Amino acid sequence: MSEIAIQAPTKEMTVTDDVMINMIGVHKWYGEFHVLKDINLTVHKGERIVICGPSGSGKSTMIRCINRLEEHQQGQIIVEGTELTGDLKHVEQIRKEVGMVFQHFNLFPHLSILDNLTLAPIWVRKMPKKEAEEVAMNLLERVKIPEQAKKYPGQLSGGQQQRVAIARSLCMNPKVMLFDEPTSALDPEMIKEVLDVMVELAEEGMTMMCVTHEMGFAKTVANRVIFMDEGQIIEENEPNEFFNNPQNDRTKLFLSQILSH
Amino acid sequence: MAQGVSNSNRPAKPPIWNDPVYRALFFQFLVLGGVIALGAYLISNTLDNLARQGIASGFGFLDTTAGFSILMSLIDYSEENTYGRAFFVGLFNTLLVAGIGIFFATIFGFLVGVARLSSNWLLAKMATVYIETLRNIPLLLQIFFWYFGVLRNLPAPRDSAMVMESFFLNNRGLYSPRPVFEDGFALISWAFVAAIVIIIFMAKWAHKRQEKTGQQFHTVYASIGIIIGLPSIAAVIAGFPMSWNYPELTGFNFTGGIVVIPELVSLALALSLYTATFIAEIVRSGIMAVSHGQTEASYALGIKPGVTLRKVVIPQALRVIIPPLTSQYLNLTKNSSLAAAIAYPDLVLVFGGIVLNQTGQAIEVLSITMAVYLTISLLISAFMNWYNNKMALVER
Numbered sequence: 001m002s003e004i005a006i007q008a009p010t011k012e013m014t015v016t017d018d019v020m021i022n023m024i025g026v027h028k029w030y031g032e033f034h035v036l037k038d039i040n041l042t043v044h045k046g047e048r049i050v051i052c053g054p055s056g057s058g059k060s061t062m063i064r065c066i067n068r069l070e071e072h073q074q075g076q077i078i079v080e081g082t083e084l085t086g087d088l089k090h091v092e093q094i095r096k097e098v099g100m101v102f103q104h105f106n107l108f109p110h111l112s113i114l115d116n117l118t119l120a121p122i123w124v125r126k127m128p129k130k131e132a133e134e135v136a137m138n139l140l141e142r143v144k145i146p147e148q149a150k151k152y153p154g155q156l157s158g159g160q161q162q163r164v165a166i167a168r169s170l171c172m173n174p175k176v177m178l179f180d181e182p183t184s185a186l187d188p189e190m191i192k193e194v195l196d197v198m199v200e201l202a203e204e205g206m207t208m209m210c211v212t213h214e215m216g217f218a219k220t221v222a223n224r225v226i227f228m229d230e231g232q233i234i235e236e237n238e239p240n241e242f243f244n245n246p247q248n249d250r251t252k253l254f255l256s257q258i259l260s261h
Numbered sequence: 262m263a264q265g266v267s268n269s270n271r272p273a274k275p276p277i278w279n280d281p282v283y284r285a286l287f288f289q290f291l292v293l294g295g296v297i298a299l300g301a302y303l304i305s306n307t308l309d310n311l312a313r314q315g316i317a318s319g320f321g322f323l324d325t326t327a328g329f330s331i332l333m334s335l336i337d338y339s340e341e342n343t344y345g346r347a348f349f350v351g352l353f354n355t356l357l358v359a360g361i362g363i364f365f366a367t368i369f370g371f372l373v374g375v376a377r378l379s380s381n382w383l384l385a386k387m388a389t390v391y392i393e394t395l396r397n398i399p400l401l402l403q404i405f406f407w408y409f410g411v412l413r414n415l416p417a418p419r420d421s422a423m424v425m426e427s428f429f430l431n432n433r434g435l436y437s438p439r440p441v442f443e444d445g446f447a448l449i450s451w452a453f454v455a456a457i458v459i460i461i462f463m464a465k466w467a468h469k470r471q472e473k474t475g476q477q478f479h480t481v482y483a484s485i486g487i488i489i490g491l492p493s494i495a496a497v498i499a500g501f502p503m504s505w506n507y508p509e510l511t512g513f514n515f516t517g518g519i520v521v522i523p524e525l526v527s528l529a530l531a532l533s534l535y536t537a538t539f540i541a542e543i544v545r546s547g548i549m550a551v552s553h554g555q556t557e558a559s560y561a562l563g564i565k566p567g568v569t570l571r572k573v574v575i576p577q578a579l580r581v582i583i584p585p586l587t588s589q590y591l592n593l594t595k596n597s598s599l600a601a602a603i604a605y606p607d608l609v610l611v612f613g614g615i616v617l618n619q620t621g622q623a624i625e626v627l628s629i630t631m632a633v634y635l636t637i638s639l640l641i642s643a644f645m646n647w648y649n650n651k652m653a654l655v656e657r
């Protein structure tokens with residue numbers, strides 16, 4: 001299905017040529033308000049992209065368009081060769097392959113950790129419960145909290161909850177992971193445990209798009225950093241260049257503000 | 262502070278008069294004692310008065326012939342029956358109207374509550390207007406409206422509104438055909454029971470199979486098929502051992518069929534429409550209490566809207582909905598005693614009214630009546646507590 005995009009290797013990247021996500025001329029409005037203005041972005045398999053920008057610049061909206069939690073009104077979004085349209089089959093298809101981690105974890109409080117993880121595999125992938133539980137336990141091992149399997153989300157710390165949320169997405173065996181400020185609701189001492197899991201995920205070759213202001217993470221993990229402001233992609237570069245030699249004035253201002261903190 | 266040195270690591274016990282546990286117990290006993298003393302004084306005083314008036318106390322009157330007729334009865338009853346039987350007539354009438362009211366109030370309340378959240382502007386507005394209007398009109402007035410305003414103004418039996426020559430609506434009530442069971446009907450009943458048993462086993466089997474193989478089974482559709490299909494087959498085999506007794510106009514009124522008296526209709530209508538407004542608000546707030554993030558997380562995992570509603574939203578909403586729902590059920594049951602205003606023969610009218618007047622056994626009659634309401638209320642809330650615990654247990 002997915003066609004091989006011919007792509008000039010202008011930047012040094014540790015990726016193949018397969019296009020995972022393609023956004024072409026995407027616009028979105030909330031009523032009168034123009035949130036996304038002509039977004040063009042291609043994400044290749046295995047790429048790790050960090051998105052930053054001031055509050056209200058449309059970062060969340062952009063990545064939420066990729067699994068159609070938000071609807072775009074103009075342009076094309078193609079995920080793994082399937083275009084996102086009003087067609088529910090396409091939406092379903094894409095949501096199966098795209099994992100998402102939210103700022104506030106959004107675990108299901110009425111289900112045990114294990115049931116949180118197995119819900120989607122059982123109901124979407126039609127996996128036998130036993131098998132789903134085995135997969136879930138493996139992933140809990142991977143995020144280093146297998147001993148919490150029988151507990152409920154409310155009994156876990158924020159860092160643990162976010163790791164469960166990551167594991168929950170991974171249970172669906174997604175091809176892309178979207179993160180929307182996964183650490184900004186966490187106490188400082190818990191940020192690292194979540195970032196560690198994400199770094200490991202990146203090392204295993206997961207395609208990732210991550211909205212975050214953790215610049216350390218961006219420097220070590222990202223292939224590309226994207227800066228957004230007022231609904232536009234203002235600047236896009238590999239991390240070293242991006243941080244040391246920003247081109248746009250708004251990028252410079254933004255970086256000086258967050259680095260001074 | 263090295264105070265309270267004891268040989269164990271437990272904190273030292275305070276003196277008994279400072280211990281919160283003992284204090285609480287002490288005051289509770291004090292209050293209980295006071296209540297008992299007051300009750301005893303009142304009862305002995307009343308018994309004295311009754312004795313002076315020559316009225317025997319005790320429950321012997323329940324075996325005396327009642328001598329009055331009752332408009333509607335679910336059990337056989339006539340003037341020759343006892344006060345005891347009249348009590349049950351009233352009790353069953355109360356349970357009937359409360360049961361009908363709870364059933365329709367729940368269904369209608371859920372529908373309106375969801376409608377108020379609908380993205381369809383007209384539907385949402387209609388639900389809002391309905392809720393805001395009926396919730397703010399006194400219940401008694403609504404009962405009067407349905408009874409005197411609507412049902413009493415229906416045409417006389419001669420000019421009944423008629424549906425399919427078998428349902429008749431007039432100012433004497435709603436008449437519908439009554440099924441008459443003939444020999445062989447037992448087969449159909451058994452087929453029905455069998456259908457239920459099969460469905461239970463099928464649901465278990467489907468659940469097991471899903472756990473093992475992941476395949477889903479359309480339990481709901483299959484259940485509907487079985488519950489309709491099996492009794493139908495039985496009916497064919499038994500040669501339709503059932504006929505209908507149709508209501509017929511004889512003279513000024515109908516005979517035959519089933520009659521639902523207008524008192525029952527208006528009371529049940531008013532109770533369910535009024536309580537449904539509160540239930541709708543409870544349902545709405547229950548659904549709104551489940552954050553949008555829950556739905557989004559579920560969608561993001563690829564779970565379809567239907568499954569999201571069933572597995573994510575409703576289980577969480579129910580935990581918010583159930584406690585206030587219980588108190589609405591209790592309210593409805595208690596409000597059903599407004600029946601007296603339109604002479605629907607419920608427990609309060611029959612027993613607390615007529616029987617009390619005729620016998621003068623105020624203490625006995627009132628304590629029995631109160632005990633009944635208390636029991637119904639306790640049963641409803643016990644059931645709801647059990648259910649609530651079952652749901653809440655899943656939390657933490």
Ligand SMILES: Nc1ncnc2c1ncn2[C@@H]1O[C@H](COP(=O)(O)OP(=O)(O)OP(=O)(O)O)[C@@H](O)[C@H]1O
Binds near residue numbers: 058
């Ligand atoms: N449902 C909505 N209706 C109307 N406006 C919205 C809605 N959601 C977001 N917006 C607006 O769209 C703009 C972009 O929002 P978005 O959440 O994408 O920003 P963001 O870059 O993620 O910001 P933050 O860093 O604060 O999360 C904001 O100005 C916001 O107020």
Ligand SMILES: [Mg+2]
Binds near residue numbers: 181
């Ligand atoms: Mg955001």
